[in-house]
Amino acid sequence: MLPRSTQRPRFYGAAAPGTAQLPQSWYKPSVQKMNLKSGGRHAATLCKSPGLVDRRTVFDRRGDGGGSPERDEAVRVQLGALNLDKSIIQNGASGKVQIPVGFFLIRHPKGDVLFDCGNNDKIITNPDYWGPFVKALDPGRSPDIAIDNQLSKINVKPSDIKYVVLGHFHVDHAGNIGKFLDSTFVYQRDEIRNAFWPAPGYATFFITDDFAMLRNSVGGPMPSKYKTIELDGDLDLFGDNSIYIHRTVSHTPGSQIMVVRLPKTGTVVLTSDAVYLQENLDKNILPSVGSVYDPVGMLDAYAWVKRVHDAEGGDILFAHDPDVYKAHKHSPEFYE
Template sequence: MMRKTIAALMAFASATMLSAVSQAQDIKLYAFSSGALTIGKGVLQNNAPMTPEIQVPVGFYVVRHPKGIVVFDTGNNDKIITDPSYWGEAFKALKPVNTPDIAIDAQLQKIGVKPDDVTYVVVSHLHLDHGGNVVKFPKSTIVVQKSEIQNAFWPEAGTGGPYVLGDFLPLRAPGADFPNAVKMLQLDGDRDLFGDGTVVVKRWVGHTPGSQMMTVRLKNKGMTILTGDNVYFRENVEKNLPPNIVLAYSPNGILTAYEWIRYMMATEKADFMTAHDPDAFKAMKKAPEFYD
């Protein structure tokens, strides 16, 4: 009986793995940028210099899966292209690129995708440079941690600065009986989006109370981890360099994210992609090129 049980479990595991590999054959991962910000590196990384300032990308990603399209993060709100005052003092402080070509619609057009084509919008967190365009996907399902929504509307002391209420306020419908204006998955943990292990949202409290990452299993590249702001630069993981404590809700959570990423790199030959590393982003394939 024990042998039969073990054999059955091995067969199930093998079938599951083969299914994931089969699905991964048709998955493509695209990298985009919603412009750039100009800041001192020390704003993001502990003990890094504040001068000279550096320009960092505002990266976001798209996954084409046989069962749907997933957008991971949505960049800066397109409103700043025509109305810099939308960000208030943050516009002067961050000096964002705000040319028309960085609009999310224009970016998605590079791969023939319109906002209405997107199945899921996964937001690593709702800061102004990650959740800016989340409401431009009214036909998609927004995937966010419930604790992130709560903190965005009612931020804990010291955490509210990077949120812009106008970015996500339209997600809430008027009236107590219909709290969501769009379809939403308010998570309290991980979620396998397509049920095959290829695209998995991972709750990881670090940068914010509801920050999350996402893993994508690709046939050729293998597992790729989209980190959001739990990792700013590749050297954070490679050299175990902590972020600026001001932007770290849970420093321990961020350090354990580094550790987990290193473990996945060692055991599964995984890779990871950040949103703001200028050198890493420069070396990436940019849409319409892709990883598979």
């Protein structure tokens, strides 16, 4: 166990295997640490990211919830992989690609934070849970990739998590919401509305059963049965600039990018699916039409990520880039 810190957060993250060309040993589910480049500013001296919270609604119906942090760190955790045509995530590309799926854990003195929560563990025992179309993505189904098992490898329980921040509500990012009902969920108002009733042509990757339990079905003024921070903009989660959430209408109507500022590593940008690949970011390549809700908004997201990186240095971690995934360490190692 690492000593408890009262300083800035460390960062753990979880993700799945990468491309089909990788050696078989890399496909094995594991919790491994990440090793970010240390080019960013110190967390205590970082400037604020641009953005403003226009409206924030907090629904608190279950008391305090969330565990106390034991570390000041960040980790990436592995939850399987998806196999798909590369053109889905990079317009004009050819061939197949295997992309990682996972989540990130940030251990902050004020509480542990998850960014995304991966594929629903139900697919491990029920291959039909996703339906025929999404099932064709051939996700990993080893029992070891269950989110509880992966967290336990770094001595964390679902009940320890104070906040679950959703990059968006697609199957591979919001699947395990139901395992964190003692946590506070942080998402954009446009995203939750779209998830329950998507725009025509964009319903495929929302599985309502992944998040239906959030809805208060008993009646009353509050739509959420559980603790929720519903945003229409950006949020400095702990008020210390260490974890900053940025709204972007891009991949989905309410996608979120997270900026994590660490005392030794510097700035880490977690893009979720607002940016799929490093090459997409470098060359301003969009994904296929079915993978981007707002193409102009996605290019704006690329520009925002570049501005943060230019101003603060550090590193950019993509949810699904297999090459970037291979280049970093994974839990139980961590970024400080």
